[in-house]
Each structure stands twice: as C-alpha cells, then as structure tokens.
Amino acid sequence: MKTAPLALFDSVRGCPKEIPHNEKLLSLKYESLDYDNSENQLFLEEERRMSFLGFKCLEISRWVICGLIGFLTGLIACCIDIAVENLAGLKYYVVKQNIEKFTEVGGLSISLILWAVLNSAFVMVGAVIVAFFEPGAAGSGIPQIKCYLNGVKIPRVVRLKTLVVKVCGVICSVAGGLAVGKEGPMIHSGAVVAAGVSQGRSTSLKKDFKIFEYFRRDTEKRDFVSAGAAAGVSAAFGAPVGGVLFSLEEGASFWNQMLTWRIFFASMISTFTLNFFLSIYNNKPGDLSSPGLINFGRFESDSVAYNLYEIPLFIVMGAAGGLLGALFNTLNYWLTIFRIRYVHRPCLQVMEAMLVAAVTATVSFAMIYFSNDCQPLGPDQSEDYPLQLFCADGEYNSMATAFFNTPERSVRSLFHNPPGSYNPLTLSLFTLTYFFLACWTYGLTVSAGVFIPSLLIGAAWGRLFGILLAVWAVPGKYALMGAAAQLGGIVRMTLSLTVIMVEATGNVTYGLPIMLVLLTAKIVGDYFVEGLYDIHIKLQSVPFLHLEAPATSHWLTAREVMGAPVTCFNRIEKVGTIVDVLSNTSTNHNGFPVVVPVAICGLILRSQLIVLLKHKVFVELARSRLTQRKLQLKDFRDAYPRFPPIQSIHVSQDERECMMDLTEFMNPTPYTVPQVYTAFRKDSLCI
Amino acid sequence: MKTAPLALFDSVRGCPKEIPHNEKLLSLKYESLDYDNSENQLFLEEERRMSFLGFKCLEISRWVICGLIGFLTGLIACCIDIAVENLAGLKYYVVKQNIEKFTEVGGLSISLILWAVLNSAFVMVGAVIVAFFEPGAAGSGIPQIKCYLNGVKIPRVVRLKTLVVKVCGVICSVAGGLAVGKEGPMIHSGAVVAAGVSQGRSTSLKKDFKIFEYFRRDTEKRDFVSAGAAAGVSAAFGAPVGGVLFSLEEGASFWNQMLTWRIFFASMISTFTLNFFLSIYNNKPGDLSSPGLINFGRFESDSVAYNLYEIPLFIVMGAAGGLLGALFNTLNYWLTIFRIRYVHRPCLQVMEAMLVAAVTATVSFAMIYFSNDCQPLGPDQSEDYPLQLFCADGEYNSMATAFFNTPERSVRSLFHNPPGSYNPLTLSLFTLTYFFLACWTYGLTVSAGVFIPSLLIGAAWGRLFGILLAVWAVPGKYALMGAAAQLGGIVRMTLSLTVIMVEATGNVTYGLPIMLVLLTAKIVGDYFVEGLYDIHIKLQSVPFLHLEAPATSHWLTAREVMGAPVTCFNRIEKVGTIVDVLSNTSTNHNGFPVVVPVAICGLILRSQLIVLLKHKVFVELARSRLTQRKLQLKDFRDAYPRFPPIQSIHVSQDERECMMDLTEFMNPTPYTVPQVYTAFRKDSLCI
Structure with a gap:
C-alpha cells in the first residue's frame, strides 16, 4: 500500500506524459507549474495570523x-x-x-x-x-x-x-x-x-x-x-x-x-x-454597440429564421467543415514540419513572411482583375472601399468586397449582404484561394490569429452552399453556419466556441444549430487529425495533458509507471544528499516525497529545496547562530517564479555534512491517488 | 499518520455537517448520495471486459x-x-x-x-x-x-x-x-x-x-x-x-x-x-421567438442604452434590492416558522392557500377600484385585458395592467410600456401590496416559484425610481435593473442569474450593470440574512454543505472531528460484526474503512454491505456451494437506489459466525485527505 503514493510523487515530472514525437526533443525547456506553499506549516501559520479582515482584503484585491x-x-x-x-x-x-x-x-x-x-x-x-x-x-x-x-x-x-x-x-x-x-x-x-x-x-x-x-x-x-x-x-x-x-x-x-x-x-x-x-x-459616446473586435452584425430572428428541416443541412455543413478543417490542419502540419527543418533562421522567417504578404496581394489582385462579377452599388452602401475597376458606372467589383478589405469586414459582408451580392463563381474562387493562403500563413513568424480566416473561408463556402440551395435560402444564414463549421473543423473547440458564436451573433435561437454544426465538425475532423492548436502544441514538444486520459492509461496504477528506485528524502536529511539528488539530471523531478521509516509524511518541491539551500537553513547553523532570522514565506515568494538552478548554489564540503529539517516546509498532506493520469492534471495536486 | 484518513472515512455521515437548528430535528430522513461502485474490482473487471465500442455506446447513450x-x-x-x-x-x-x-x-x-x-x-x-x-x-x-x-x-x-x-x-x-x-x-x-x-x-x-x-x-x-x-x-x-x-x-x-x-x-x-x-x-411555425416561458421582450441597444454615470445609480438600486430582499427573506422566515408550528395539517394548508388566493383577488380588486390612474389606450394595444372601469372611453385603468394580468405579462409591460404608462402612486401602491402578497405566498403548500413575483416587485419599484429620476430616464431600463436587484436580493444567485438575465433580455451590453447590481444585492443582502432558498433548506434541516467551508473549520483536521473509537472492518470480517455495526443506530455511518493490520486498504459502503448480506456472500457458503452464481454488478444496480434497511435482512445465528471477504467489493483506493470540509463536498469522495 505504501509504494504507490510514493511512486506517484516521485514521478511528478515523470513518464506518463506523452512522449513528444518530433525531431528535436525540447521538453527540458518547459517547466511545470507547481510552486505552491499553500499547505505547509509556514503558510498555515501565516493564515492563522491573518485576521478576518486580512482575508477580506485579499478577496477584494483579487x-x-x-x-x-x-x-x-x-x-x-x-x-x-x-x-x-x-x-x-x-x-x-x-x-x-x-x-x-x-x-x-x-x-x-x-x-x-x-x-x-x-x-x-x-x-x-x-x-x-x-x-x-x-x-x-x-x-x-x-x-x-x-x-x-x-x-x-x-x-x-x-x-x-x-x-x-x-x-x-x-x-x-x-x-x-x-x-x-x-x-x-x-x-x-x-x-x-x-x-x-x-x-x-x-x-x-x-x-x-x-x-x-x-x-x-x-x-x-x-x-x-x-x-x-x-x-x-x-x-x-x-x-x-x-x-x-x-x-x-x-x-x-x-x-x-x-x-x-x-x-x-x-x-x-x-x-x-x-x-x-x-x-x-466613433463620436457616439454611450452607444455601446461594438462589444468586440469582430462584430458579426445583428442577426434578427425574423429575417433569418430557420426551420426544422434545415437542421440536417446544417449538419451536412458541419461534416464538410470537419473535412475541410482536417485538410487544412494536415497541410499546415506538413508545412510546419518543413518550417521547423528548413526555415528556422530569423532572416529566412522574415523573408518568408514578406513573400506570403506579396503573394497574398498578387493573388488578390489577380482574382479581382479577372473577376467579372459586377454588382450595383446599393443605396445603403455597405462597402467600405468599393472598387469599380472594369465594372459599369454605379457598379462595383464583387470580388473586391472579399479581397480588398480587412477580413473582419469581409466576414460581415458575407453574412449580411443581400442575396445576389456574390455570384457562385466568385465565392468558389475566393474559398479556394483564401483556403490555401490562410493555410500557408498560419505558422509564419508573425503575430496573428486563425479565427477570422477560418470564419471567412467558411462564410464563403457556406454562402455558396446557400446560393446553390436557392429555393429557400437566405444565404447569410448559411454563411454563418459555414463559418462555424470551418472554424470548428480547424480549432475543434466546442462548448466555448458555441457560446462565442451565439454571443457574437446576438441571437440565442441559433444556439442549437451552431452547436450541432460544431459537434459534427469536431467528430468528423477528429476522425482524421487533431485540432490545429493541438498539432502545434505537439510540434513544440510540450507535454500537454488532455482532459481525457489516453484509453490505454485507464488502468495504469502509480505502481506501474513509477520510476524505481523511489527518490525520496527523510524528514531530517543530509544537505549533501539533497544537493546530489537535485543535481542528478537523469531524475529531473520537481517534487519529492518526504518519508519517515514506515510511511510517506509529506511532499517537498525542488523550488522549495533550492530556496532552503540558498538561505542555508541547516539545523547546525540554526543552533550555532541563534540570531539568524527565521526563513519566511516572503523569501519563497520573492524567488518566485524564477528559482535559480541547483548548479548556481554553492554548497561547501563542510556544509554538505549538515542536516536540513524539512518538516516545516514540506506539504504534510499531499494527495495520494491511485490512478496516475488525473493526478497530473494540475488541480488534484495543488488545489 | 494512519488515524487521520481512517477517521475521515469513518465519519462520512459524521459531525462536521452543520447542526440544524429548528425544532424538529429531521436529519435522519435524508440520505446522502454516495452509492458508487466505480472503483471496486467488480466494476474494473466490467470495464475491462467492455470493448472500445461498448464505451462509445455508453457515451452515445448519455x-x-x-x-x-x-x-x-x-x-x-x-x-x-x-x-x-x-x-x-x-x-x-x-x-x-x-x-x-x-x-x-x-x-x-x-x-x-x-x-x-x-x-x-x-x-x-x-x-x-x-x-x-x-x-x-x-x-x-x-x-x-x-x-x-x-x-x-x-x-x-x-x-x-x-x-x-x-x-x-x-x-x-x-x-x-x-x-x-x-x-x-x-x-x-x-x-x-x-x-x-x-x-x-x-x-x-x-x-x-x-x-x-x-x-x-x-x-x-x-x-x-x-x-x-x-x-x-x-x-x-x-x-x-x-x-x-x-x-x-x-x-x-x-x-x-x-x-x-x-x-x-x-x-x-x-x-x-x-x-x-x-x-x-401560435400558428407561426418556424418563428422561433419565444425561447422561454418568461419573455422579457426585446431590449434594443439604441432605445435603452445606458451611460457610464448611470452605473452608480444601478449600484444604489442593487443595494436597495439587497435590503428589500433581506426584509422579504426575514418576513418569510418568520412566516415559515409559524407555518411549521401551526399549519402542518393538510386541510389547514389547503385552507391557507385558498385564503391567500381570495385575499390576493380582494386586494387586487380594491387597488384597481380605488385607483384613478387612467391611461389612453394606445394604438399598439399592449394590454391583453384592458379594464376601463371608471376611466373615460378610450382609456384604461393602469393599475389593472399590473394586477389584472398574469405576472409574466405584468413584468413585460413594466419593462416596455412607454414612459408615462404608470403614475408613481400606482407603482408605489403596487410594490407595497405585491411585496407582502408574494412574501405571504411563498411557502404555501402549492407548487409555485418566487422568480416572477420578485422580478415584478423589483420592476415596479425600479420603474418608480426611473420615473423619479425623470430627467434622463427611460423607465424601462430602471425597471429591468430593479427587477434584477430584487431577485438577486431574494435568491442570492450570482453568476447564473447574471447570465440568465442577460440571455432573457437578449442584450449583452446589459451584462456589466446587471452583474454589478446582482453583486451589490448579494453583498448587502448577505450582511443581514441568507438567501431565501438557503433559509428554506435550513428550515427543512437538510445538512447542506456550502461551497465555502465555515470560517472556523478551515484548520480542522480529520483527526479533530473524527468519532472515536474508529469503526472499521477487516478485509475478511465476521458477518455478526458487520450486522452489529450496521444495526447500531448511534453510529449511523454510510461508509466504513477496511483495514489490514498496519493501514487502511479500502472503503466499503453501507449499501454495498447490505447487498452482500442480502445475497449471503459468505466465504463458507462459497466453498460449500460451488454452484452458487457469483455476485455481479447488476445485483447492486438492481437494488439501487432503495437499498433495504439492515433490519429487514435476516441473518441466522449460524450465519453470524460466517466470514465475508470484502476485498472484491470495497473501493481499494479511497481518497485520503487531511482537511475535512472539502472531502464532504461530494466529488472529492466519488469522482
């Protein structure tokens, strides 16, 4: 009964995290979050000293x-x-x-x-x-x-x-x-x-x-x-x-x-x-009508209501979004691998970004130039930069609405422009080119997001789908569903994305279809490949733990995955031992069980030990120099979050023979759990 | 180190739950939810047998x-x-x-x-x-x-x-x-x-x-x-x-x-x-415009926008709502105590309900009769049952809009009727009478909710407040804030209520003021008395555990609150011992630690023991009758959720001498936690 919990704490930085699979194994550069004194004696004492008012103060500060x-x-x-x-x-x-x-x-x-x-x-x-x-x-x-x-x-x-x-x-x-x-x-x-x-x-x-x-x-x-x-x-x-x-x-x-x-x-x-x-x-103080950077515009129930029989259509769109999303992610995955191998020098990265920018402009220009989709300029003038180009007077080039505009505005015009603003050819070409452009762009060494391009691609093919169903369709509604499907297919967020989309459209009646679309997109997409963010997390070799344990780990017990022999300390431990264990790079643990002969009695963290070593909190010194001030919680906090590495702490040969009393600093009540996976999802360990 | 976790499990039904404080101590009639086989061997075996498809099936069933x-x-x-x-x-x-x-x-x-x-x-x-x-x-x-x-x-x-x-x-x-x-x-x-x-x-x-x-x-x-x-x-x-x-x-x-x-x-x-x-x-299939039972009507940003300087006013309203809510709750608390003492016979309860109904009608009628607030019947005719009474032709009695109507419609008209639809006297009288009527009504032996009356009271005084501020005010906006304040002051829900109100109004820009109003109402209200639901939970003597532990229990350890001596079983235990322990009404525990000589090795539930006793799963019988079928998870599930009491299970004197092997049925990996309170909030115990 005893070894299992010991093993667990021993492997706080241990093995069950998924092994990253790309060429450069970078894991060592990541630290895990686990600095928390919240259970040890110093902290409890501080809390006991703190008055009711002190607690209130903290709460108010938060x-x-x-x-x-x-x-x-x-x-x-x-x-x-x-x-x-x-x-x-x-x-x-x-x-x-x-x-x-x-x-x-x-x-x-x-x-x-x-x-x-x-x-x-x-x-x-x-x-x-x-x-x-x-x-x-x-x-x-x-x-x-x-x-x-x-x-x-x-x-x-x-x-x-x-x-x-x-x-x-x-x-x-x-x-x-x-x-x-x-x-x-x-x-x-x-x-x-x-x-x-x-x-x-x-x-x-x-x-x-x-x-x-x-x-x-x-x-x-x-x-x-x-x-x-x-x-x-x-x-x-x-x-x-x-x-x-x-x-x-x-x-x-x-x-x-x-x-x-x-x-x-x-x-x-x-x-x-x-x-x-x-x-x-905007010179309209008090008119609180733009709550976000992207504004989907107002979807009124009466103008774009949907019917029960449209729901299967939406689900089909969700599946299409999942497929296209999977394609997008796969292409981007290959591209990213290529970039990791060949485009890792900053100059090259800058040049690639500039190339993409120039290509984007060129492709957009070509599309606009060769498009002959002319639309009359309406009285309500929803275009911000209407390009007449080769259209007749009083008309504008419809392709330019999509390309010659910030993506946010393009999304909005795809959602809301009246039926007939775009012809199907324009939309198909736009979807195709923008898909590849966006795919090429994500992962460039620039600071930029993938939400809007995804929405834009989806809105374009969604609107196209709506036009092809011309009998009933208000294309804006299908543009919205397409946008949701495409975005869901790429990022695979679910609950939050549904709510985000519902809040951005400002119409709760769209909740159910958006949810169904996102659900379908996720199921279909997950069948082929992971979400874009997860792909990039993996490619960066971050030991990310998903909410659900991998199927194979369900019946793993701590005993099975523990490193042996167990690395642990006694409550009163020799400084030399501690330094040696911390310096041992092969067992690069972040937390160590503290044991008394028969059982585990606490958990102490690498960061805590380092602070203790740095302040030379040795039993012998405490006895000889009675005046030395007691180590306080503040010393730990000041060191946070960049604790020095063990190598930077000098411990003399004499000091190596001293003893350290860990009782006061360890967490005397670590959680002991049998199944490994949940314990690594942070909160079970450091509530 | 060993006694603390033991103590904890021993007191699964133990002491730290707050002691109810009303006259009839009814706790014993409540069971706690804790029947879960999810960790024991039988269950793990079933899971192992279950294929991947089986898991998918379960998920789809969910x-x-x-x-x-x-x-x-x-x-x-x-x-x-x-x-x-x-x-x-x-x-x-x-x-x-x-x-x-x-x-x-x-x-x-x-x-x-x-x-x-x-x-x-x-x-x-x-x-x-x-x-x-x-x-x-x-x-x-x-x-x-x-x-x-x-x-x-x-x-x-x-x-x-x-x-x-x-x-x-x-x-x-x-x-x-x-x-x-x-x-x-x-x-x-x-x-x-x-x-x-x-x-x-x-x-x-x-x-x-x-x-x-x-x-x-x-x-x-x-x-x-x-x-x-x-x-x-x-x-x-x-x-x-x-x-x-x-x-x-x-x-x-x-x-x-x-x-x-x-x-x-x-x-x-x-x-x-x-x-x-x-x-x-409503003969408008596909027009999905009534997503809920209560419909606040559409609040358009442009018509009822608010300004920064109005936020302090809203906060004042929140404080008022907290005060009025506390008053409501206090009155209702006294009334409920009175009812528990004197109105507990069904006939009396029915008569009280009828009396309240009659009084409500009488008071309403009197209010309408003596009101002289006549309003012209508008062309848009928002009243459903306009009462002319003593008003001139083409006018209607404004008090009747509030009283002669279902509460939902009254709320809506208070939110949306144009400025001037109600005069201040009408609103004051309405608030006053409805406040006491609603307070008297809640707790009657009828099936009914307090949300709408709260909203109605708040909408009425909120609108009144808006009218008195006449300079800027669109009264509907203040009616909304008043409604939120009053409801928050009574029920003290926070996060969910904010979102509910925002969704019901369909306008996210109201989010911040509604949140501030609810927050203020809760803080002010909590200063005086608990929320209405919590009061009623206490009055029913339910051992309810709040999210936050009571301040005094923060540093309690399991050791301090445990019952002594610890009640526990050996892995192989005599049937007689088990029956005696289960029958002992003074230690009415629902979970028992299972121990081997040096340490705790599992946790078994009363319900599980009862099923075992009922099926006579004794070591001796298993040996003698080899044909006896093995106890399956199904036997536990079939008994759920109404396990027979121990008294109904007959165990002969011979059987008392038999042994039971609990290994297979206990949860071998109970959570062991040091601080008591969190362990009792169910999920730490039965994730």
Whole structure:
C-alpha cells in the first residue's frame, strides 16, 4: 500500500506524459507549474495570523486585480482596433486611388506592385520584431496559453516584452493584408496583462511594485491568467460568457465559484471598456454597440429564421467543415514540419513572411482583375472601399468586397449582404484561394490569429452552399453556419466556441444549430487529425495533458509507471544528499516525497529545496547562530517564479555534512491517488 | 499518520455537517448520495471486459438521454404555458365581462366575489393535490434540487408522481392568480424528467424498461439530474447558457468538459423544443421567438442604452434590492416558522392557500377600484385585458395592467410600456401590496416559484425610481435593473442569474450593470440574512454543505472531528460484526474503512454491505456451494437506489459466525485527505 503514493510523487515530472514525437526533443525547456506553499506549516501559520479582515482584503484585491485585467485588456483591444482600422484604411485608400488612376489609362501592374510593396513593408516590420526580439510572440498565442493553463510553463510566454511585440506585430500583420485575424492574439495579450498585474512586478521592466505579493505562487497566478484569457476572448468577440467558458474549457479541473465569478467580472469589464472607448472614438459616446473586435452584425430572428428541416443541412455543413478543417490542419502540419527543418533562421522567417504578404496581394489582385462579377452599388452602401475597376458606372467589383478589405469586414459582408451580392463563381474562387493562403500563413513568424480566416473561408463556402440551395435560402444564414463549421473543423473547440458564436451573433435561437454544426465538425475532423492548436502544441514538444486520459492509461496504477528506485528524502536529511539528488539530471523531478521509516509524511518541491539551500537553513547553523532570522514565506515568494538552478548554489564540503529539517516546509498532506493520469492534471495536486 | 484518513472515512455521515437548528430535528430522513461502485474490482473487471465500442455506446447513450431530457422538459414547459395561458385567459375574460357588466349598473362586489371564488377554486385544486398526494411538490423545488445536487437526497423528490403533481399544481396556482411564477417549478420538473429517463425505470409506475442500467448509480444519476435542472432553467427563461451555469453553480465541484457539453445540449434542445411547439401553437411555425416561458421582450441597444454615470445609480438600486430582499427573506422566515408550528395539517394548508388566493383577488380588486390612474389606450394595444372601469372611453385603468394580468405579462409591460404608462402612486401602491402578497405566498403548500413575483416587485419599484429620476430616464431600463436587484436580493444567485438575465433580455451590453447590481444585492443582502432558498433548506434541516467551508473549520483536521473509537472492518470480517455495526443506530455511518493490520486498504459502503448480506456472500457458503452464481454488478444496480434497511435482512445465528471477504467489493483506493470540509463536498469522495 505504501509504494504507490510514493511512486506517484516521485514521478511528478515523470513518464506518463506523452512522449513528444518530433525531431528535436525540447521538453527540458518547459517547466511545470507547481510552486505552491499553500499547505505547509509556514503558510498555515501565516493564515492563522491573518485576521478576518486580512482575508477580506485579499478577496477584494483579487476583485480589483480582475477589474484591472479586464480594463487593460479592453484598452489594448481598443488600441489594436483603432491602429488597424487607420493603417488598413490608409493603405486601401492609397491603393484604391492608384487603381482608379490606372484603370482607365492602363498600367495596373504598377498598382499591383504598390499594393504588394505596402503589404510586404507592413509585414516586414511585424515579422522582424517577432523573429528578432521575441519569437514567443509568434502565432496566435492560444496554444501557449492552453499549455500554461494546463500546467506547463513555456518560457517568456507571459512577459511584458512579449505583449508589446505581440500587439505591434498583430497590427502590422493585419494591416499588411495577410490572411490573419487580430482576435487570437487578444487572448494571449489578456493573459500577459493578467500575469503582470497580478504579480505586481515586471521582469522585462525589472520593477517590483511591492504589491500583491501574496499572489506570487503558481495556483494564484494561473487563476489570474485564466481571467486574463477570458477577458481577451471577451474583448475579441464581445463574448463575456464565451470567455469564461473558454477559460474553464482550457484551464479548469476544479470548479471554483468565486474564481469563475471573478473571471466573469474581468470579461465583463473588458468588453465594456472596449465598447466604451470605441464609442468615444466613433463620436457616439454611450452607444455601446461594438462589444468586440469582430462584430458579426445583428442577426434578427425574423429575417433569418430557420426551420426544422434545415437542421440536417446544417449538419451536412458541419461534416464538410470537419473535412475541410482536417485538410487544412494536415497541410499546415506538413508545412510546419518543413518550417521547423528548413526555415528556422530569423532572416529566412522574415523573408518568408514578406513573400506570403506579396503573394497574398498578387493573388488578390489577380482574382479581382479577372473577376467579372459586377454588382450595383446599393443605396445603403455597405462597402467600405468599393472598387469599380472594369465594372459599369454605379457598379462595383464583387470580388473586391472579399479581397480588398480587412477580413473582419469581409466576414460581415458575407453574412449580411443581400442575396445576389456574390455570384457562385466568385465565392468558389475566393474559398479556394483564401483556403490555401490562410493555410500557408498560419505558422509564419508573425503575430496573428486563425479565427477570422477560418470564419471567412467558411462564410464563403457556406454562402455558396446557400446560393446553390436557392429555393429557400437566405444565404447569410448559411454563411454563418459555414463559418462555424470551418472554424470548428480547424480549432475543434466546442462548448466555448458555441457560446462565442451565439454571443457574437446576438441571437440565442441559433444556439442549437451552431452547436450541432460544431459537434459534427469536431467528430468528423477528429476522425482524421487533431485540432490545429493541438498539432502545434505537439510540434513544440510540450507535454500537454488532455482532459481525457489516453484509453490505454485507464488502468495504469502509480505502481506501474513509477520510476524505481523511489527518490525520496527523510524528514531530517543530509544537505549533501539533497544537493546530489537535485543535481542528478537523469531524475529531473520537481517534487519529492518526504518519508519517515514506515510511511510517506509529506511532499517537498525542488523550488522549495533550492530556496532552503540558498538561505542555508541547516539545523547546525540554526543552533550555532541563534540570531539568524527565521526563513519566511516572503523569501519563497520573492524567488518566485524564477528559482535559480541547483548548479548556481554553492554548497561547501563542510556544509554538505549538515542536516536540513524539512518538516516545516514540506506539504504534510499531499494527495495520494491511485490512478496516475488525473493526478497530473494540475488541480488534484495543488488545489 | 494512519488515524487521520481512517477517521475521515469513518465519519462520512459524521459531525462536521452543520447542526440544524429548528425544532424538529429531521436529519435522519435524508440520505446522502454516495452509492458508487466505480472503483471496486467488480466494476474494473466490467470495464475491462467492455470493448472500445461498448464505451462509445455508453457515451452515445448519455447524449441520447440528454437529448430526451431536453425534449421532454421543453414539452412540459410548453404544456404548462399553454394550459396557464388558456385557463388564465378564460378566467380574466369571464371576470372582465362581469366587471364591465356591473361597472355601469353598480354591484361590483359581485365581480369581486366571482374573482375571489374563481381564484380560490383553482388554488384549492392545486393545494389539495400537493397537500394530500405529494407534499414534496410544494414550493419551487429549487431548494430540493440544490440539495440533491449537493449530495443530499430528499425522499421522493425525483419521482414521477412528484412531477405530475408539480405540473398540475403550478398550472392551478398561476391560473389561480397567486403571486407566483411558473419558472422555478420547471427546474424541478427538468430534474425529475432527468432522473426518470436516465434510470430507465419508474418507481411510481413500478415499471422497469431494462435500459440504461449502467447509469444506476449516484454519480451518473446526479450528472443527469444536473442536465435536467439546466434544461428546466433553459426552458423557463430561454437561457441555455444560464441553465448550464446554474447547474455548475449549484452542483459541480469537479469540472468535466464532456458532462458540461451534454448539459448544454440538453438545455439547447429544451429551449428549442419549447420554442418550436409554441411557434406551432401560435400558428407561426418556424418563428422561433419565444425561447422561454418568461419573455422579457426585446431590449434594443439604441432605445435603452445606458451611460457610464448611470452605473452608480444601478449600484444604489442593487443595494436597495439587497435590503428589500433581506426584509422579504426575514418576513418569510418568520412566516415559515409559524407555518411549521401551526399549519402542518393538510386541510389547514389547503385552507391557507385558498385564503391567500381570495385575499390576493380582494386586494387586487380594491387597488384597481380605488385607483384613478387612467391611461389612453394606445394604438399598439399592449394590454391583453384592458379594464376601463371608471376611466373615460378610450382609456384604461393602469393599475389593472399590473394586477389584472398574469405576472409574466405584468413584468413585460413594466419593462416596455412607454414612459408615462404608470403614475408613481400606482407603482408605489403596487410594490407595497405585491411585496407582502408574494412574501405571504411563498411557502404555501402549492407548487409555485418566487422568480416572477420578485422580478415584478423589483420592476415596479425600479420603474418608480426611473420615473423619479425623470430627467434622463427611460423607465424601462430602471425597471429591468430593479427587477434584477430584487431577485438577486431574494435568491442570492450570482453568476447564473447574471447570465440568465442577460440571455432573457437578449442584450449583452446589459451584462456589466446587471452583474454589478446582482453583486451589490448579494453583498448587502448577505450582511443581514441568507438567501431565501438557503433559509428554506435550513428550515427543512437538510445538512447542506456550502461551497465555502465555515470560517472556523478551515484548520480542522480529520483527526479533530473524527468519532472515536474508529469503526472499521477487516478485509475478511465476521458477518455478526458487520450486522452489529450496521444495526447500531448511534453510529449511523454510510461508509466504513477496511483495514489490514498496519493501514487502511479500502472503503466499503453501507449499501454495498447490505447487498452482500442480502445475497449471503459468505466465504463458507462459497466453498460449500460451488454452484452458487457469483455476485455481479447488476445485483447492486438492481437494488439501487432503495437499498433495504439492515433490519429487514435476516441473518441466522449460524450465519453470524460466517466470514465475508470484502476485498472484491470495497473501493481499494479511497481518497485520503487531511482537511475535512472539502472531502464532504461530494466529488472529492466519488469522482
């Protein structure tokens, strides 16, 4: 009965995590989140000293922090939105002028070059800052945040520098006309804001504000980071509830009501802040009508109601989304492998990004140029940059609505433009080209998300599907379902995505069909290949633990997977032994059981031992130097989260003979569990 | 190190649950949910035998069951809605005719008597079936479901008979004009449907359909019941996400993604079913515009936008709601104590209900009669039963809009009627009378909910507040905030209520103010007295465990609260010992540790021991009668959930000397935890 729990704690960093399968085995660069003093004697003493008021104070601080997180995240979203709108607006204005100038006189190739150069220039800036200053800011950041919430810390993922690069990078890549969105990066940004605000200090700025010190441990920090991620989702899609569910879906194992409420609060504040500042920016203060970066526009029940017999059609669309998503993911997987092998030098990465930007401009231009889908300019003028090109006066080029526009606006026009705004050929060509462009773009060394391109591809083929069913169809409704299907097929999020989509459309009656579509897309897609984020997590060799244990591990007991012999310490242990065990790179454990002769009596962490060694908390020294101040919880907190490696701690030969008393510092009541897998999902270990 | 975990399991039914404080100590009639074989050898063997396909099948069954739960719950909601609309419509039509007849000729007292008699008749039927046939159907059922999800089983709360009585009862009480709503009971109805469908049999009908036998254990059943409760919320308010959060808030400790998604599915199906059938009933098939029983009507952003400076006003309203809610709860608490002491005979209960119905009619009539608030009949005719009474032609009595109407419609008219529809005096009088009527009504022996009356009271004073601020105010917006404040002050739900309100209004921009209002109402209210449901749970002496441990118990260890001496069994135990321990009423434990000489090696439940004794699974018999079939999991499942008491099992003197081998049936890997409180929140014990 005794060995099983021992084995478990011995293998806190142990084997059952899935073995990464790509060429470079990078696992060692990741730490797992497990620094928590919450059970040891020092902590309990502190808690006992703390008055009722002290607890209230802590609780209020948590709320204040969450409010701040929401506010700052909303503000960042607002800045990104305004910057992108202005830069993209300027770009499209210049190019439009140029095209109009050359349409009549000939020489449109100059316009093409202008467009391609502008795009490449923006993207170059974006790629350079990412590739050279902070590679961690590449991509959407969602895989990284998923990992963080899962309990695996990827270095520098929540630093202020990452945030700055991320924000500037996303502005450049969206303004640069890549097939990307600015929504995914918001989630990462929110998480960084949360990690920074809650710790009251910044490593990038080397500044410690001496506030919120109580929260300097992994469990508290992770809670705030989940609030930040939720605030990010909320600001991105105007979906506060979706944000909460996203955090729960990705991060939570143990439901905590107060935490959930605080997360919700952060989300609410975030969307409100964005809405409020955007309303001021748009000179309509108080008109809170843009709760998110992407706005699906209003779907009114009466205009786009659906009928029972349409539900099977939606399910078919879900299946199609799953298939296309799987194709997308497979292509992107191969591409990413290629990139890992051949495109790992920063210069190459920047050049690839610029190439993609130029190609995107060229392909878009060609599509617009050869399209002959002319539509009359309506009185309500929903186009922002209508291109007449070779159309008759009073008409505009329909292909340009999709290509000559920020992706967010294109999505909206696919959802809402009246029937007949696009002809089927335009939509097919657009779907095809955008699919490959988006697939090529994801994984570039720029900061950018995949949500909007997915929605756009799906909206295009969904609308096409709607047009082909012309008898009943309001194509906008099918565009929405297609968007959901495609996005679901690519990212495979479920619960949270349903709620996000429902909140973004602002119409609860779409809940059921959206849910069915996402469910189908996930089932079909999972049959072929994993979700895009999971693929990238695997390719980065992060030991990510999914919610469900792999089927084969269901009956594994700790005894079966434990490393033998068991590495453990006595309650009073020789310093030399501890140093040797910690220095042993072959058993790179993060937690060690503490035993008395007959049984386990506690668990002590590597980080705690390192602090103890650093402060030389040896029994002998305590006896000889009575004046030495007692080690306090603060010493642990100050060291968090970057504990020095064992190699940097000098222990003399004499000191190696001293003894250390671990009683006060160990967690005397570790959870002992028989089944391995659940124990590794963080919360069972560090509630 | 050994005694602590032993102590814990010994006191599975032990002391730290709060001691109930009312006069009749009823605790013994409640069982706790803890029947779960999921860890013992029999179960693991079954799982090992089960193929991959078998697991898939189970998973699909779970989805099918959830779909069925949603469908049936939606259908029930639909029936209730149609029945109430028709009965109430008929009643109001008859009374209106009568009033119109007598307004001119005098003799309105006859109308009053007619109204009072009609009300009392309806209520009599509702009260009789509840009081005489199924007292468990009284009230909203939300306290009972909260308890069930908390792990305490109140007898007969999820029986089919309870459902039938509940549905008929709620129709009668709403049609009878009581100050009640039909929304709370939907939650109970959904839960009963779930418990019935998922078990594939009905005790009330004495029918076993021999399906879904795998789900006959507490954990599975509770999961389905939470889905049912969510479906109920969803149908009641058209709030599927709110339903999910309600279930999580009340029920969940451990976040399970698949479960949450199934709950969401049930909720979606439920609101869709209701919507679909109502649209057919209203002859507008496909117009899915009534997703819930209560429909707040559409709040458009542009017409009722709020400004930043209004948020403090909303917070003040929240505080007012908290105060009024505390007053409501305190009055109702005294009233309930009075009822427990003096009104416990069914006849008395029926008479009280009839009295309240008659008084409600009388008070309403008096208010309408003495009111002189006449409003012009608008062209859009939002009143369903406009009463002219003593108003001029083309005008109607404004007080009658509030009193002479189903509460749902009154709420809607308070939210949406244009400014000026009510004068302040009308609103004040209405608030005052309805407050006391609702307070008197809650706790009557009828099946009815408190959501709608709370909303109505709050909407009335909120609108009043809005009118008094006349400068800026659109009163409808303040009515909404008042409604939220009052409801929050009474029931103290937080997260789920915010989402429910947001979904019911269909406008996410109201999220932040509603959240702030509910938060304030809860903080202010909690300062004085608990929430209404918690009060009633306490008054019923249910050992309910809140999410947070009481402050004093934070540092309790199992050792400190354990009963001594520890009651435990050996792995091979004498039958006589087991029978004696189980029969000992002073240590009425439900779970017993199984020990080998040095340590705990498992946990066995009372229910399991009883099945073993009943089937005489004794070591000696197994040896002598080799042909005896081995005890299977099915035997445990068939006995679930009503295991016979130990007294009903006959064990002869010879048999008492036999031995039982518990190894195969015990849970060999119980969780051992040091802090007591969390262990009692069910999921740590029976994940």
